[in-house]
Structures are given as structure tokens and as C-alpha cells.
Amino acid sequence: MSFFSRLGNIISGKANKALDKIEDPIEQIDLAIRKREEAINKAKLESASFIGSISQKKTEVRTIQEKIKQYEEGIRKALAAGDEEKATTFLLKKKEFDQEVASLETTIKTLQTTADKVKTNVAALEKEVKELKTKKSELSARYATAKAQSKVNEILTEVNKESHISLSDIEQKVMEAESYAQGLEEFKRPDVDAELSEYLSDNKDASIQDELNKYR
Missing domain, CATH: 1.10.287 (Helix Hairpins)
Known part of the structure; x- marks a missing residue:
């Protein structure tokens, strides 16, 4: 004031x-x-x-x-x-x-x-x-x-x-809360490298199964 x-x-x-x-x-x-x-x-x-x-x-x-x-x-x-x-x-x-x-x-x-x-x-x-x-x-x-x-x-x-009350102080606190929430969101994003490895691993297992089937 x-x-x-x-x-x-x-x-x-x-x-x-x-x-x-x-x-x-x-x-x-x-x-x-x-x-x-x-x-x-x-x-x-x-x-x-x-x-x-x-x-x-x-x-x-x-x-x-x-x-x-x-x-x-x-x-x-x-x-x-x-x-x-x-x-x-x-x-x-x-x-x-x-x-x-x-x-x-x-x-x-x-x-x-x-x-x-x-x-x-x-x-x-x-x-x-x-x-x-x-x-x-x-x-x-x-x-x-x-x-x-x-x-x-x-x-x-x-x-x-x-x-x-100070509107500028309140706005600053809201912005900080928004930034914190955005940071948490980053942790929720999927790991693309892990997804690729998992996908390749699934395909590799499928190829081995095909090879084994030849001897059945």
C-alpha cells in the first residue's frame, strides 16, 4: 500500500x-x-x-x-x-x-x-x-x-x-506453481529409447521362435 x-x-x-x-x-x-x-x-x-x-x-x-x-x-x-x-x-x-x-x-x-x-x-x-x-x-x-x-x-x-493483497505477488506464486506442475509433467513423458529397445527385443524373440520351429 x-x-x-x-x-x-x-x-x-x-x-x-x-x-x-x-x-x-x-x-x-x-x-x-x-x-x-x-x-x-x-x-x-x-x-x-x-x-x-x-x-x-x-x-x-x-x-x-x-x-x-x-x-x-x-x-x-x-x-x-x-x-x-x-x-x-x-x-x-x-x-x-x-x-x-x-x-x-x-x-x-x-x-x-x-x-x-x-x-x-x-x-x-x-x-x-x-x-x-x-x-x-x-x-x-x-x-x-x-x-x-x-x-x-x-x-x-x-x-x-x-x-x-498484492496481485503481483499472487501472480508470481501462480506462475511458480505452473512451472512446478510443468516440471512434473516432464517426468511423465515416455522414454523413447526404452520403447525402441523393448520393441526390438520383442522382434528378436519372435525370430528365435521361428528358427526353433524349423526343428520341430
């Missing part, structure tokens, strides 16, 4: 181990979603009280305005009857109610501004949660692929480190 191959395996192995130590980003997304949803629910519960207070104070304003109308009618009747003192009394009371209405309307305006901000912030947070949930699907697939790729790289790195 070359120096650069060994170096590549070392770097790959360290990279894979480093990835294993990284906190699971999908769990981080889940945690972020949960925290935002909890914040949304709490914000809605907390704002419900003063949103309800707005409705209550608006009811109070309507009630007081009805009283103001009654005092205005009383002022007109008192003046028509020539009772200016009574008209003045009714007027002073009406002014008190006017001030109360003004104070309530200021409070309502403040509460409504706060409620509107809360609604805007909650809507923004809900939008963010929706985007996180959409993004989670994509990131989950990408993270799973990265983990699988890292595991494959780690397996291949271990294989390269533990079972590296």
Missing part, C-alpha cells in the same frame, strides 16, 4: 469517527420544534387573559356610554325645566364618566397593541415551526445517507488495512 493510500485511510477513518461524535442534528431539530411549540402554547395561554380583559373593558365602556347618554338626556330635561343646578350636577357626573371612558379606551388600546404583537410573534413562530418540520424530512434523509456512507467508508477502510 502506498503512503498516500495509507494516509487516505487514516483520514477517512478519523473523519468517520468524528462524525459519530457529532450530536444528532435531527434530534436537535425535534428539540427546537418542541421548544417553539411549547412557547407558542404558553404565549397563547398567557395572552388569553389580557385578550379576555380587552373584551371585558370594552363591555365596561359600552355600559358607561349608556349611562353618559342617560345623563345627557337628564341635562337636557333639567335645562328645559329651568333647573340649572340639577343640570350642572348631571354634567359633572357625565364628565366623570367621560374621563373613565377615556381611561378605559387608553387601557384597551395598550392591551390591543400588546395582543397584536403577541399574535404577530406567535404567527412568526408557527411559520418557523412549519418550515422546520418541512426541512426535517429533507435533512433526515441527507443525514441518514451521510451516516450510511460513513459506515461503508469505515468498513472499506478496515478491509484495506486488514486484508491488503
